[in-house]
Amino acid sequence: MSRSARLLQLIEILRAHRRPVAGTVLAAELGISLRSLYRDVATLQGDGVPIAGEAGVGYVLGPGLTLPPLNFDVDELDAVVLGLRLVEKRLPNGLGDDAGRALAKIEAVLPKGRSAADVHLLVGAPATGSAAVLDTIRKAIRTEDALVIAYRDRNGDASERIVWPIVVGFFDAAEMVATWCEMRGDFRHFRLDRIERIGLAGRPMERRHRMLLAEWRLYREARDTG
Structure with missing residues (x-):
């Protein structure tokens, strides 16, 4: 992350808190040292950002920093x-x-x-899969890396697959990842809550993600109309 992006992130973190936030907490959230945090705060204060507080006390964003309103209907x-x-x-x-x-x-x-x-609209859908599994899949999609998964199907049968992740779908009962499965040589879908172990396979996908996504969409269309 560039320093300018980090300074903006620091402002956003402070904006989300009404009360002073300890420097150690801010530094940990930004992934920097306490000394770097003090320098960042001093830089923003020097640029006119109304940050009140000091080392050992905590920091809070004061009034005076304005942004144009978001005019949603x-x-x-x-x-x-x-x-x-x-x-x-x-x-x-x-x-x-x-x-x-x-x-x-x-x-x-x-x-x-x-x-x-x-907004009086409430959500009651619980999480079904592992956040760590989802994070690994999302990162692999972005970097176009193959994954190795240990999976247990609905009958309790276990298998290990190397897959190329394409897209994650969120449904009422579960989250599903669409993949190209090397073992089957075809598209396969896996429930995240049945993935018992996941990790990088140590090599990239053999086709670009955008091509896989386009092929998977054609595959789904063919199944839906077949």
């Missing part, structure tokens, strides 16, 4: 907040934490008199 705000609440509830770690921070950012820039708390 009622239905748009309902949709955005509901979607983020769903991710936060369904994936309590990883993406769920990101959704919570995104919701706090939206709350901070809504016009005066409007609040995400006014």
Whole structure:
């Protein structure tokens, strides 16, 4: 992460808190040393960002930092907040934490008199798969790496596969990952909560992800219309 991106992230973290945050907490969240945090705070203060506090006490973002309001209409705000609440509830770690921070950012820039708390739509879908499994799949998709998984099917039969992850789907009962399975030489789908072990296979996929995605979509269309 560049230092400019880190400074922006520091502002966003402070914006999400109403009370002073200890320097050690901020440094840990940013993945930097306490000394680097002190330098970053000093830089932002020198640029006019209203950060109050000091080393050993904690830091809080004061009034005076303004951003243009987000002018969602009622239905748009309902949709955005509901979607983020769903991710936060369904994936309590990883993406769920990101959704919570995104919701706090939206709350901070809504016009005066409007609040995400006014959206009376609740989410009750629990998480079914492992957040660590999902994070590994997401990273492998981004880097186009093959994965090795230990899987137990609905009959209790265990197998180990090398797969090329394509896309993750979220359904009422479970999360599913669509893959190209080397053992079967075809597309296969696996429930995340039945993956007992997952890791990188140590080599890239043999086809680019965008090609796999296009082929998988054609495969799904053929099955749906067949």
